[in-house]
Amino acid sequence: MAQSLFKTLMENAPDTLIDVIAPAWTRGLLERMPEVNEPIIMPLGHGQFGLRQRIDLGKSLQKKAYAKAIVLPNSWKSALVPYFARIPLRTGYIGESRWVLLNDARKLDKTKLTMTVQRFVALAQAKPTLPEPARPIPQLRINPSQRRQVIGKFDLAAVVNSQQKILALCPGAEYGAAKRWPAGHFAALAQRKIRDGWQVWLFGSAKDRAIADDINQATDGCQNFCGQTTLAEAIDLLSLCHAVVSNDSGLMHVAAALDQHLVALYGSSDPGFTPPLSGKAQIIRLNLACSPCFKRTCPLGHTDCLQGITPDHVLEFLPL
16 A cells, blocks of 8 residues: 555656665565665564664664655654654654654544545645545556566466466455455355366465465365465466455455456455555445454454355356
């Protein structure tokens, strides 16, 4: 979603160079964004304060002489690096009372900017009082040479050259079980497409391996990439697929940015807040009275918001 901000910055000033501080695992993603000049690795993991490391990183960036920093996270600690990098203009939302660290602190009106991508893009405006600008659609760039290397690594040349259709399933969701369509539903969907002559590939992190194994045991066999690829390799492999079915997850947004035929499944989360940014995406949600609850696990113990989405319902939105 941050790529929409990067695109807006480039549209406003095409000679802009954009460096992005982010965790190491995002490097493969950032390298596929044409707007990004250089990824800068944040050495700390999620939730780590690491004051000394943040100060040192900021001081090491002083020689870059950046003109402006835009801080997307709302935490106090996330604004430390730009402050110690002595970047003259530091923009972001007030968040955790960051008046000292940000000299262009904006007050967020959540009733006007309801979507995360809206909030990001609005930070590109010189004056926050201007009308909300257009939101460019994220677009990831695929390098054919890198993709050929991934095809070779996983011995997929025969499948790719056969032009057999490939369905990607993304059964994980880092946030929690209340965002995950049941493994049995994924398996039933996979089996139907396998019988139709499709290949089915499963994508996710090592944490999703157990779910993927459950899906595999209930089908005639899927190619399980969960925990077997880097994010960069997963991006390249997803670009080869003909359709993607995903929970509301990071891979859902990747598939959208690849302009894939995407079916996005929503349970405890709200597509009005973090929708897939693609004209090809089809969102399925049941609009139950209890959802979206934004909980990691269903507070009612049934997850009907996802259980009630049937494989047949999803099949209606997939190509033949």
